[in-house]
Amino acid sequence: MKLTRQEQILRFLSETGALRVEEAVTRIEASPATIRRDFNQMAEAGLVERIHGGIKLVNQIDPLPFRAREVKNSGQKLEIARRATTLLSEGDVVFVDGGTTTLQLADCLPPIKLRIITNSLTLAAAIERRMLGRGPWEVFLTGGYLFPGTGLLVGPSAQYSIEQYHADWALLSAGGITETGIFNDNEHVVESERLMIKHADRVAVLADESKFGRHAMRHIANLDQLDYLVSNQRTQDSRPFENHEGIKLKIIYTS
Structure with missing residues (x-):
């Protein structure tokens, strides 16, 4: 499948870390005005950071790479994922993002028919390994550019793909x-996660206790856009979210 122009830009950017307008014009064979428009759109979507004369990869706050975060608190994350699966029913269509907690869903999906839409190659491969060619689950991958080191499909094609679906759950x-x-x-998946929320009937966020009371780089959604928070245990930081005035949000703890 032919890459979109912005996906080509992301591919070149992953190799160099920064890309100037003049270089992009030469490599992609587009006009300077078109490249500048792409750069501005990508910066607005949080995929890149605008610099004088070009763009660069966004700075990540999280000091841990994806593989390290995957291991951190893995036992708690598995229990959270297992508890979240009890929300699902036969025949549900489910958006699942590429986070390290949602990745654990591959090991605890219930034996019921589910259609899973994800932007994570890692999750899709893990579910496929568990099915061994059989199983009640169908997996749909978004399009997009494979961002190095994350297993995540990002960019305009990923976002367009999500917009074509409607899900029972995100x-x-x-x-x-x-x-x-x-x-x-992760700047690269913020818009995809917003679209998953927009195109789902119900939304559950899976997060261990360390995430409560913590800001990260980009805001995804307000609390009133969510239906459930699933976490491992009640803490001082999680208590303010219980019975939050004017919010329908329910919190489920694994212990």
């Missing part, structure tokens, strides 16, 4: 949760 991870909403450290 199950999402979060880098931080405060009374102003949920946040993510």
Whole structure:
């Protein structure tokens, strides 16, 4: 499948870390005005950071790379994922993002028919390994550019793909949760997660206790856009979210 122009830009950017308008014009064979428009749109979407004469990769707050975060608190994350699956019913269509907590869903999906839409190659591969060619689950991958080191499909094609679906549930991870909403450290998936929320009937956020009271780089959604928070245990930081005035949000703890 042919890459979109913005996906080509992301691919070149992942190799160099920064890209100037003149270089993009030469490599992509588009006009300077078109490249500048793409750069501005990508910066507004949080995919890149605008610099003088070009763009660069966004700075990430989270000091841990994806593989390290995958291991951190993995036992708690598995229990959170297992509890979240009890919300699902036979025949549900489910958006699942590429966070390290939602990745654990692959190990605890219930034996019922589910259609899973994800932007995570890692999650899709994990579910496929568990099915061994059989199983009641169908997995749909978004399009997009594979961002190095994350297993995540990002960019305009990923976002367009999500917009073509409607789901019963969106199950999402979060880098931080405060009374102003949920946040993510990964700039590249923020718009995709917003679209999953928009195109789902119900939304559950899966987050361990360390995420409460913590801000991250980008705001994803307000609390009134969510239906459930699933976490491992009640803490001082999670208590303000219980019975929050004017918010329908329900909190489920694994212990």
